[in-house]
Amino acid sequence: MSALLAFEGVSLVLGGTRLLDQVDLAIEASDRVAILADSGAGKSWLLRLAIGLARPGSGTVRLMGTAMEDAAPDTRRLLRARCGVAMQGGSLLGDLSVEENMRLAIGSSDRRAGRRIDRLLLDYGLEQSAATRADALSIGERRRAELARAFVRDPELLVLDEPFEGAFARADMLEAQVRRRIVPQGRALLLLTQDRALAGQLCERVYRLERGRLIQQDAAVTVPDATS
Numbered sequence: 340m341s342a343l344l345a346f347e348g349v350s351l352v353l354g355g356t357r358l359l360d361q362v363d364l365a366i367e368a369s370d371r372v373a374i375l376a377d378s379g380a381g382k383s384w385l386l387r388l389a390i391g392l393a394r395p396g397s398g399t400v401r402l403m404g405t406a407m408e409d410a411a412p413d414t415r416r417l418l419r420a421r422c423g424v425a426m427q428g429g430s431l432l433g434d435l436s437v438e439e440n441m442r443l444a445i446g447s448s449d450r451r452a453g454r455r456i457d458r459l460l461l462d463y464g465l466e467q468s469a470a471t472r473a474d475a476l477s478i479g480e481r482r483r484a485e486l487a488r489a490f491v492r493d494p495e496l497l498v499l500d501e502p503f504e505g506a507f508a509r510a511d512m513l514e515a516q517v518r519r520r521i522v523p524q525g526r527a528l529l530l531l532t533q534d535r536a537l538a539g540q541l542c543e544r545v546y547r548l549e550r551g552r553l554i555q556q557d558a559a560v561t562v563p564d565a566t567s
């Protein structure tokens with residue numbers, strides 16, 4: 340079976356800085372992988388490459404077995420739709436309510452979709468904010484809404500970039516979702532973060548991105564999480 344996501348000898352140089360240097364990484368069904376990186380090390384670019392929003396300088400990124408740089412825009416969109424993505428900085432539409440953002444992401448207005456949305460809103464403590472415009476949410480609510488939306492299409496691959504940045508950490512909530520919706524379903528998680536404790540809590544494989552190289556870490560090392 341091919342990997343859900345594979346980086347094969349991927350390099351990327353931006354502004355004279357080598358952000359990725361011959362990176363190899365394969366994420367298979369049921370994998371939970373974290374990449375730890377300091378601010379500016381290239382997490383957001385890694386996410387863009389993973390879902391075909393950017394092309395590598397060299398090497399190949401395969402999403403669900405398809406080389407993204409050779410794929411037609413429609414194919415890239417379809418493959419991206421099989422992923423649940425929460426980008427740093429967020430991408431909720433500010434003039435739509437939380438529920439409308441979820442509806443747009445799930446692409447259906449039937450009752451089953453409605454039940455799934457209600458369940459996720461409840462899981463993420465957003466049931467009181469369902470009708471609130473996204474641009475009126477608190478920072479913490481917005482991050483939780485981003486996470487809830489990332490799960491709404493039952494993604495095969497969940498890609499999260501700093502899921503709690505600027506927000507009071509609710510790692511227990513995310514861990515419960517990952518345990519319920521990712522692990523038993525043969526889905527996979529790629530977490531990009533600076534938070535060592537979160538990486539250890541959610542993932543069984545942990546790397547550090549350092550000067551463009553991925554260096555595997557001991558996933559079992561746990562750091563007391565002062566925020567939870």
Ligand SMILES: Nc1ncnc2c1ncn2[C@@H]1O[C@H](COP(=O)(O)OP(=O)(O)OP(=O)(O)O)[C@@H](O)[C@H]1O
Pocket residue numbers: 353354358376377378379380381382383384385427
């Ligand atoms: N278009 C660009 N041209 C040149 N350099 C860029 C460009 N976009 C980003 N960079 C630089 O590339 C580096 C990595 O950017 P990236 O957004 O991936 O960082 P990050 O790891 O997500 O950091 P943070 O967690 O602070 O957002 C940064 O130093 C950034 O300034």
